[in-house]
Amino acid sequence: MTPILELRNVSAGYGPFHALFDVCLSVQPGEAVALLGANGVGKTTLARAATGLIVPTEGSVWVDGVDMTGVAPFRFARAGVAHAPEGRSVFATLTVEENLRLSFRQSKGRRGVGAALDQAFSQFPLLARRRPMLAGNLSGGEQRMLSMARVLVEAPRLLVADELSLGLAPIIVDEIYHDLARLRSEGTALLIVEQRISHALALCDRVVLLEHGTVIWEGPTDGAEARVVAKIFDHSAGEEPPC
Amino acid sequence: MIFASALGEDLARALLQGMPPGAVYALIAIGFVLAYKTSGVFNLAFGAQAYVSAALYFQARQEWDWGILPALLVSVFLLAPALGLILERLIFRHLRTSSSVAKLVVAIGLTVAIPSLFDVVVGFSPVAGQTPTGIIPGGANVFYQPFGVYAFSRDELMAMGLAVVAMLGLAALFRFSAIGLQMRAVVESPRMTELNGIQADRVSAFSWALSSVFAGLAGVLIAPRFNTLAAPDFFNLVVVAIAAAAVGRLMSLPRALAGGLGLGVFIALANTFLPAWAEAHPILAPIQENVAPAVPFLVLFALLVLWPAVRTTKEQADPLSGVDPPPPSLASRERSSGLTVATRVFAVVFFLTVGFVVFTRADVNWLFLITQSVILSTIFLSITVITGLAGQISLCQGTFAAIGGFTVFQLSDRYGTSALVAALIGAVVASACGALLSLPIRRLGGVWVAIATLAFAFFFDAVMVKLPWVGGGGTSLLQGTRVPRPTIGPWDLGDDKAFLVLALVVFVITSLAVIQIREGTIGRTLRALRGSELASQSIGISPARSRVLAFALSGFIAGIGGAMLSMQQENVNYTLNFSPFAALFWLVLVVSLGSRTVEGAAQAGAAYALFEAIVLRGAVFGWILRSADRIPGIFPISPKWRFIIFGLGTIQFARHPEGLVEFNTRRAHRRTEALLARLRRPGAAPPPEPDVPEAKEVVP
Numbered sequence: 001m002t003p004i005l006e007l008r009n010v011s012a013g014y015g016p017f018h019a020l021f022d023v024c025l026s027v028q029p030g031e032a033v034a035l036l037g038a039n040g041v042g043k044t045t046l047a048r049a050a051t052g053l054i055v056p057t058e059g060s061v062w063v064d065g066v067d068m069t070g071v072a073p074f075r076f077a078r079a080g081v082a083h084a085p086e087g088r089s090v091f092a093t094l095t096v097e098e099n100l101r102l103s104f105r106q107s108k109g110r111r112g113v114g115a116a117l118d119q120a121f122s123q124f125p126l127l128a129r130r131r132p133m134l135a136g137n138l139s140g141g142e143q144r145m146l147s148m149a150r151v152l153v154e155a156p157r158l159l160v161a162d163e164l165s166l167g168l169a170p171i172i173v174d175e176i177y178h179d180l181a182r183l184r185s186e187g188t189a190l191l192i193v194e195q196r197i198s199h200a201l202a203l204c205d206r207v208v209l210l211e212h213g214t215v216i217w218e219g220p221t222d223g224a225e226a227r228v229v230a231k232i233f234d235h236s237a238g239e240e241p242p243c
Numbered sequence: 244m245i246f247a248s249a250l251g252e253d254l255a256r257a258l259l260q261g262m263p264p265g266a267v268y269a270l271i272a273i274g275f276v277l278a279y280k281t282s283g284v285f286n287l288a289f290g291a292q293a294y295v296s297a298a299l300y301f302q303a304r305q306e307w308d309w310g311i312l313p314a315l316l317v318s319v320f321l322l323a324p325a326l327g328l329i330l331e332r333l334i335f336r337h338l339r340t341s342s343s344v345a346k347l348v349v350a351i352g353l354t355v356a357i358p359s360l361f362d363v364v365v366g367f368s369p370v371a372g373q374t375p376t377g378i379i380p381g382g383a384n385v386f387y388q389p390f391g392v393y394a395f396s397r398d399e400l401m402a403m404g405l406a407v408v409a410m411l412g413l414a415a416l417f418r419f420s421a422i423g424l425q426m427r428a429v430v431e432s433p434r435m436t437e438l439n440g441i442q443a444d445r446v447s448a449f450s451w452a453l454s455s456v457f458a459g460l461a462g463v464l465i466a467p468r469f470n471t472l473a474a475p476d477f478f479n480l481v482v483v484a485i486a487a488a489a490v491g492r493l494m495s496l497p498r499a500l501a502g503g504l505g506l507g508v509f510i511a512l513a514n515t516f517l518p519a520w521a522e523a524h525p526i527l528a529p530i531q532e533n534v535a536p537a538v539p540f541l542v543l544f545a546l547l548v549l550w551p552a553v554r555t556t557k558e559q560a561d562p563l564s565g566v567d568p569p570p571p572s573l574a575s576r577e578r579s580s581g582l583t584v585a586t587r588v589f590a591v592v593f594f595l596t597v598g599f600v601v602f603t604r605a606d607v608n609w610l611f612l613i614t615q616s617v618i619l620s621t622i623f624l625s626i627t628v629i630t631g632l633a634g635q636i637s638l639c640q641g642t643f644a645a646i647g648g649f650t651v652f653q654l655s656d657r658y659g660t661s662a663l664v665a666a667l668i669g670a671v672v673a674s675a676c677g678a679l680l681s682l683p684i685r686r687l688g689g690v691w692v693a694i695a696t697l698a699f700a701f702f703f704d705a706v707m708v709k710l711p712w713v714g715g716g717g718t719s720l721l722q723g724t725r726v727p728r729p730t731i732g733p734w735d736l737g738d739d740k741a742f743l744v745l746a747l748v749v750f751v752i753t754s755l756a757v758i759q760i761r762e763g764t765i766g767r768t769l770r771a772l773r774g775s776e777l778a779s780q781s782i783g784i785s786p787a788r789s790r791v792l793a794f795a796l797s798g799f800i801a802g803i804g805g806a807m808l809s810m811q812q813e814n815v816n817y818t819l820n821f822s823p824f825a826a827l828f829w830l831v832l833v834v835s836l837g838s839r840t841v842e843g844a845a846q847a848g849a850a851y852a853l854f855e856a857i858v859l860r861g862a863v864f865g866w867i868l869r870s871a872d873r874i875p876g877i878f879p880i881s882p883k884w885r886f887i888i889f890g891l892g893t894i895q896f897a898r899h900p901e902g903l904v905e906f907n908t909r910r911a912h913r914r915t916e917a918l919l920a921r922l923r924r925p926g927a928a929p930p931p932e933p934d935v936p937e938a939k940e941v942v943p
Contacts, residue, residue: 014568014569015569074441074443083438085435089435091432102425136559
């Protein structure tokens with residue numbers, strides 16, 4: 001089966017700073033992959049490279065068997081690859097409704113916007129109450145809810161979710177993972193970048209472990225928690241990278 | 244007559260009289276809001292864009308005898324959007340994720356370059372007294388007097404009508420259309436917009452085409468207000484209109500309209516009532532005589548300082564700005580110790596050789612230009628401090644320099660003070676002015692600091708220069724603002740070579756001081772504030788205090804430089820040397836070449852003073868061909884090319900924000916290191932260049 005996303009020997013970074021080295025990774029349609037690792041190992045850089053936000057200095061990025069290396073991010077989005085970036089991922093100067101309109105106008109067309117808005121507000125009644133508010137004035141959890149509403153109404157083929165739980169209360173994190181599970185059940189493939197190991201492993205089929213910008217281990221999530229924890233905290237795993 | 248009293252009639256007349264200019268301010272303010280909302284650029288080049296369309300319309304109608312419609316179509320609906328698209332593609336696309344301050348610098352560069360480029364390409368030259376015509380037949384000659392106290396011309400009614408229609412139309416565009424929403428989203432974060440599947444480049448191009456059409460239309464409508472079509476008049480109008488845009492915090496179209504009309508009415512009221520009051524109360528006479536011309540700038544400054552909405556405006560950061568690589572450190576910090584020694588040895592040899600040639604071969608003209616370049620380099624070091632180190636854009640460095648010059652003039656003229664002592668006092672006065680100016684604006688952020696300093700520069704230009712105790716008043720018209728050359732004991736620095744030595748000494752001392760500031764506590768404090776004001780405050784750094792210090796230091800350096808320039812030319816020559824427009828050009832030049840280093844300031848000084856003589860007058864060919872007679876016939880080239888080339892230098896700034904000097908220095912270091920490595924190990928493969936492969940271009 002052709003992977004929906006494939007990174008072949010990707011190296012990437014920011015100007016003179018290299019963050020990823022020769023990384024190989026693939027996500028099959030409908031599969032959920034957890035990308036784990038300590039702070040600063042290159043998880044976010046990998047997520048950015050996977051959705052065109054940064055262009056690899058070496059290697060290539062393939063979506064559905066098509067080489068998308070160096071292609072602008074909007075083409076990734078149109079190919080069904082959605083990216084929920086870490087931190088604030090809403091337009092702070094637009095209202096809640098305008099944030100949703102912006103997404104739905106592109107994905108649903110002019111006539112589909114109204115129905116999509118109704119669907120989003122019925123799924124997230126809190127957002128309906130915040131409709132005219134500037135998104136920048138929402139709390140962190142509400143902003144996450146808004147970005148999830150954009151994704152849930154028009155389920156992408158692959159969602160790259162970067163540290164969705166960062167800075168949020170446990171109850172909100174649970175809600176977000178509940179939504180992700182629902183997305184998954186609808187057939188969306190997931191690449192979850194996370195530091196909350198238990199949440200990620202419970203949702204995903206496979207885990208990929210990064211260290212110093214390279215993949216040091218990958219395998220099924222079943223019973224992998226202890227091993228993953230040990231690998232994150234023990235640098236001398238001694239196993240060869242998988243590609 | 245429908246008004247019962249004379250006061251009521253005066254009041255009504257002033258109100259109505261203020262509406263047409265108010266509509267013009269409103270049109271420009273709406274254009275500002277449109278550009279800012281759709282591109283994030285505080286578009287000072289609005290006046291330049293408006294001028295280009297107005298000039299082409301004028302040329303087509305007056306010189307080429309075109310009809311109104313074809314002239315309008317070509318100037319507003321063809322040239323203007325084409326210009327907007329070119330600017331977006333060449334410059335602003337690369338600046339989409341830059342700070343608003345960086346975008347402002349580029350807009351200033353375009354303000355300088357675009358009118359000159361148009362004049363040279365089209366062969367347009369404004370004819371004094373030839374008033375442009377509007378787009379309505381008989382626009383300036385047919386009047387309507389609806390209230391019996393003021394007659395509106397058709398042109399004025401057209402401008403007022405368009406301001407209202409534009410406000411409503413653009414508000415609807417932003418409120419109800421998908422493209423309006425996308426334009427606002429792209430300004431906040433082009434990358435996040437792309438993650439929504441929207442092509443940010445295309446949206447951005449549309450934004451620029453739209454705002455350029457608006458600028459063109461405004462230009463054609465505004466042009467009949469001027470007796471002569473000249474770019475600086477458009478720029479002055481733009482500066483006044485900024486006050487109206489500030490009322491709406493650059494975001495609200497209705498408030499921009501209200502601000503424009505309000506400003507027009509306020510100025511009309513001041514012009515109506517101040518003379519009468521001044522007659523009745525002599526105490527008001529000086530204010531009427533001196534302050535009236537500066538009312539718009541005072542209003543602008545007061546708005547910026549007192550309007551809470553402006554003070555609290557914060558630039559919305561792109562949440563995906565982490566994708567951008569961090570700014571590079573100074574090239575001199577990255578090079579090896581061996582290369583540092585070699586660079587310094589080369590610099591010493593180079594400057595000794597140049598010095599020898601200058602002191603033994605240069606004639607009076609070249610000595611004058613070289614001395615001027617050294618002094619300008621000193622003045623430009625003030626920009627290194629305020630912009631390169633403190634990260635503030637000050638558009639009144641020319642004013643600080645002028646304060647230095649005028650102080651020498653006044654002290655030597657009135658009290659016979661020694662010129663050098665007067666120069667030092669002038670620097671202290673300029674420094675105090677800088678510190679005082681920074682106090683009310685210390686809480687402003689981003690572009691507002693630049694605009695406040697611009698308002699100060701225009702206020703100085705409109706009021707202070709004319710005062711007897713500053714610019715000499717009527718005396719200066721007859722005698723000029725004479726400034727003597729200094730003498731130090733037995734040394735008479737009236738001699739050009741001796742004065743060049745003095746200029747070099749001042750430049751070297753100032754350079755060492757700037758390097759010391761950069762590498763010392765003050766420099767680190769300013770760098771910390773540039774990195775994060777919040778984080779700096781958390782470790783006890785006071786942003787306000789640091790800003791006052793930066794303005795004071797910068798004012799001192801500009802003041803001493805201005806005094807030196809006035810001594811060199813033996814006259815302050817305010818209009819030629821220190822006018823606000825000239826100071827804009829300084830900033831563009833220094834920032835394009837490099838505002839963080841002494842080398843950048845030195846090269847900017849040399850470029851400003853010598854480019855015209857060496858390149859545009861073809862002296863370089865004279866040297867190569869060993870005779871001035873052999874200079875090719877195409878020389879001298881129009882001096883406007885200086886503005887064009889340096890203004891368009893901001894295209895390079897868009898790609899290399901660290902400045903061309905830093906960029907080239909870093910590249911030269913890399914190549915030299917690679918060459919040295921090859922020489923040390925002849926058989927070894929050359930190291931990669933650069934050491935890390937560059938990211939590839941994104942394909943839309």
